[in-house]
């Protein structure tokens with residue numbers, strides 16, 4: 690095993706993964722530089738989610754290596770990977786995945802509370818991020834009382850609140866309207882840039898990819914030099930796609 694270059698926060702080589710025999714990744718290598726916003730672009734089923742799961746230690750690839758700084762994620766025990774995810778990574782999914790019994794601020798503070806941060810400190814940090822995301826007035830509401838875009842802002846606050854080294858965002862605006870989408874993404878990318886947080890952003894939307902510093906493109910589980918994505922996906926989210934390999 691060879692450790693990755695110093696300026697890469699994540700470095701993955703020759704990742705192969707299949708889901709019960711169905712191919713997900715077929716030899717993907719990728720590096721993510723410190724504080725970079727990297728878009729992983731590709732149409733539905735191209736392997737974006739599988740790649741983010743492998744890079745973040747949610748999945749161990751069938752073959753290949755994943756490094757976080759100088760740590761080999763692919764050889765970690767499940768417990769160490771879980772600790773790495775809790776302490777160094779944030780996750781934003783298309784669905785906000787909030788805990789229904791907790792209020793907005795409690796959901797946003799959850800990663801800090803799980804790390805054992807004092808209640809008052811966690812609440813202060815969560816409230817500051819809710820303010821920055823323009824939802825401080827909703828801090829005491831539970832998810833069922835919030836609009837979808839408000840729930841997603843809470844999940845963005847939750848990811849940022851713990852000041853992770855890397856945030857993985859898997860189609861974070863897929864369920865939002867266009868205007869909501871751009872505001873949420875601009876807040877996320879501005880916050881990440883101002884706090885030197887690296888972001889790996891999976892998307893099948895060209896407008897979303899345009900906010901990143903760099904884009905890597907996937908098709909059928911492989912890196913391709915580019916995929917042409919529509920600025921706005923159709924109702925099913927299927928992307929008319931041209932490619933060059």
Ligand SMILES: Nc1ncnc2c1ncn2[C@@H]1O[C@H](COP(=O)(O)OP(=O)(O)OP(=O)(O)O)[C@@H](O)[C@H]1O
Pocket residue numbers: 708709711712713731732733734735736737738739740893
């Ligand atoms: N749990 C699973 N079981 C079986 N096949 C899966 C599973 N997860 C993903 N796949 C398959 O692996 C391939 C890559 O899927 P993946 O979700 O990584 O792509 P994606 O680019 O993120 O797609 P989407 O934009 O729809 O989320 C697809 O063919 C998909 O059907």
